Amino acid sequence: MSVTTMTPDLHQAQGLEVTDNPGPAPKRIVTGYGFWIFILSDMVMFSCFFAAFAVLSGETAGGPHGAELFNLKNVAIETGCLLLSSFTCGMASIAADLRNRFWFQVAMAVTCALGLAFLWIEFHEFADLVARGAGPSRSAFLSAFFTLVGCHGLHVSAGVLWLLTMMAQVFAKGFRADIQRRILCFALFWHALDIIWVAVFSVVYLLGSGA
Template sequence: MSNTNATFPSASGGAAAVREYHVREHHPEQGTLLGFWIYLMSDCLLFASLFAAYAVLGRNYAGGPSGAELFDLPLVAINTAFLLVSSITFGFAMIAAQARKLGGTMLWLGITGLLGLCFLGLELYEFYHLIHEGAGPSRSGFLTAFFSLVGTHGLHVLFGIVWLVVLMFQLAKHGLGAENMRRLSCLSLFWHFLDVVWIFVFTFVYLMGVLP
């Protein structure tokens, strides 16, 4: 925020009499959040398209394996727990930030990032195992839709982790100022959004995929 002072002679022509005007320039406090909500809505459309494609192609096995034969539900359940717990730890980070506790904010953000990395690690292991078993994305329409949907979500989680690391550097340098609080709020929305999408993935792809 900056102030600009301007002086003008008064209408009476007095040499000493001046009027002082203050011009304020400021960042619109809700502008960033509004723009980010618009971005999230566009991401909703992206995932809705991927879910629609999976709904069409999810039973096109082309003589290959089905979800019931491929999916390891206990492993996916553990991965789901990693992501859901990371949403809780991010909530703790936001509570610490609102209390102006920089150390606590950094700690909970670090734990959130580690849980996100665990989620990505298990997802990459699942992809490697499927491809090693000959169930790559080109094997059938079902697997193409599966890798597209789950892989797109995984890329979003990777982007969120990169964003989180960059934000931690910004917090260490500039503290919990207004700009970093806005960035934290936007990342919080993004992270919780990914959790909601994953709940739909877990239910629609994995749980329904093992049904006959």
């Protein structure tokens, strides 16, 4: 009886493998998982903005509706930019794993250019709306619109800054283990922004201009 209860200790004492306890996870997994939790909490925050937008989308206070304001061609171009940038971000992840500096910098530069193109189109859309008297103070619908879409735009801006930082870090320090972990987190962030944009163009632009 006592022998069976002592078996694990005996195994460890004899240096045998204890398969059900592999020890602490590597730092890459811990870091990535922590950042994954942050991304999920960010999505919960976005869900609050989406809920506010869905409730307020009809409250135009006599002002313009989405159908009169949105230019779906611009939205399609913005979507194309973000989808392609997600793809090139994946290419950068592969290049980082292969420790190929040249292709990493090329893929990140293309990702940055596509992100900036997205921001440029979005900025012009916002400026155009404000110039037409459809700024965030016009109606509850437009307040919710600018909060939701602007929040996504701020995330993309932060992502572009982070992207440039990663390019500089790889240029100066190379593919050290800590830099590789930051690249993993950046890739997670960038792909997650794409998922949120899918919800934005579907709910805000496509449903908004149809109603």
